[in-house]
Amino acid sequence: MNEIGNAGLVSMVVDDRPFPGVPLIESPLFGTELERMPLSPAEKDVATALNRDGFAVFDFPDPDIDARIDRIRKEFSPRFGIDDTDPASPKHSPIGRIQDAWQTNEDVKAIAANPDVLDLLSRLYGRRAFPFQTLNFPVGTQQHLHTDAVHFSSIPPRFMCGVWLAMEDIHVDAGPLCYIAGSHKWPMVDNCMIGRKGSGVTLESAQLPFHDAWVAMIAEQQAAPQEFMARKGQALIWCANLLHGGTLRRDDRLTRWSQVTHYYFDDCVYYTPAMSDEYLGRLALRHLVNIADGTPRPNIYLGEQLAAEPAVGRKLLGKRLASAVKRFTAPARKATAS
Numbered sequence: 001m002n003e004i005g006n007a008g009l010v011s012m013v014v015d016d017r018p019f020p021g022v023p024l025i026e027s028p029l030f031g032t033e034l035e036r037m038p039l040s041p042a043e044k045d046v047a048t049a050l051n052r053d054g055f056a057v058f059d060f061p062d063p064d065i066d067a068r069i070d071r072i073r074k075e076f077s078p079r080f081g082i083d084d085t086d087p088a089s090p091k092h093s094p095i096g097r098i099q100d101a102w103q104t105n106e107d108v109k110a111i112a113a114n115p116d117v118l119d120l121l122s123r124l125y126g127r128r129a130f131p132f133q134t135l136n137f138p139v140g141t142q143q144h145l146h147t148d149a150v151h152f153s154s155i156p157p158r159f160m161c162g163v164w165l166a167m168e169d170i171h172v173d174a175g176p177l178c179y180i181a182g183s184h185k186w187p188m189v190d191n192c193m194i195g196r197k198g199s200g201v202t203l204e205s206a207q208l209p210f211h212d213a214w215v216a217m218i219a220e221q222q223a224a225p226q227e228f229m230a231r232k233g234q235a236l237i238w239c240a241n242l243l244h245g246g247t248l249r250r251d252d253r254l255t256r257w258s259q260v261t262h263y264y265f266d267d268c269v270y271y272t273p274a275m276s277d278e279y280l281g282r283l284a285l286r287h288l289v290n291i292a293d294g295t296p297r298p299n300i301y302l303g304e305q306l307a308a309e310p311a312v313g314r315k316l317l318g319k320r321l322a323s324a325v326k327r328f329t330a331p332a333r334k335a336t337a338s
């Protein structure tokens with residue numbers, strides 16, 4: 001399926017939508033929205049899969065993708081300390097992944113900023129998409145099931161997704177990417193729900209405190225992860241709240257080259273929930289750059305730009321919350337006094 005990204009970027013502002021603060025593909029009015037989303041039949045299938053399953057597969061729309069993959073593998077193998085030319089050698093990398101290689105590698109950047117992918121994501125979500133982080137992996141990650149939403153969230157929520165690109169045919173023993181279909185509709189777990197505070201905490205793993213809650217939900221739903229047996233050049237979009245991870249590497253000679261690009265969407269506040277206490281107005285704000293054009297992406301709440309410094313942003317939201325609480329409690333205090 002390669003018919004994506006050809007409809008052209010339409011205006012993202014639709015004034016008469018009842019839920020402008022919800023991604024179109026996650027809208028409670030999805031059926032109605034789908035009718036008027038400017039999508040080809042193949043793109044409608046992508047939208048429907050995202051809404052139903054929380055993920056969707058497509059062929060990466062880049063005629064140069066094979067050459068890009070070759071160059072990336074050649075450049076990165078020595079950095080990972082693996083011999084990519086010897087199928088019999090064990091592949092153990094001390095660094096595991098390279099984050100934000102787009103800053104120095106044109107191919108990584110071109111994959112992250114692919115205009116057809118940006119165009120498609122923008123039409124699926126109803127706001128303009130921008131890439132903000134890349135991760136390159138040589139082998140299976142064996143990562144615990146997790147959502148990206150604890151690492152990267154937005155206000156309004158869910159305006160975030162990941163695109164995972166297979167840079168080779170994935171072998172079943174290489175520890176394929178896996179996911180729990182439909183789990184994007186489960187509660188979006190935050191610190192308050194699991195009884196911990198996040199702000200000011202430094203952690204080795206931002207997601208570790210959430211593992212028990214996810215495992216319990218999976219058991220409750222009797223859900224099982226499915227593996228993505230991807231072909232080279234296939235890509236998978238996952239929604240912010242989809243549980244996904246990497247399965248066990250059963251053969252350490254096998255590589256599993258992949259690139260993950262994380263995307264946000266315009267006109268949101270961007271922050272790290274694992275290190276925030278939202279209800280106290282304490283947000284670990286992110287100050288992002290659009291990989292595609294190098295422009296900073298400000299944190300915006302309903303058209304109002306938050307101040308640039310994280311501390312000021314926190315103060316602003318904190319002050320707002322305090323005054324909302326005051327407004328809410330003031331009549332009660334008056335009543336008590338009289």
Ligand SMILES: O=C(O)CCC(=O)C(=O)O
Binds near residue numbers: 176
């Ligand atoms: O490639 C994988 O195994 C998972 C990557 C991932 O979960 C992520 O980048 O968020």
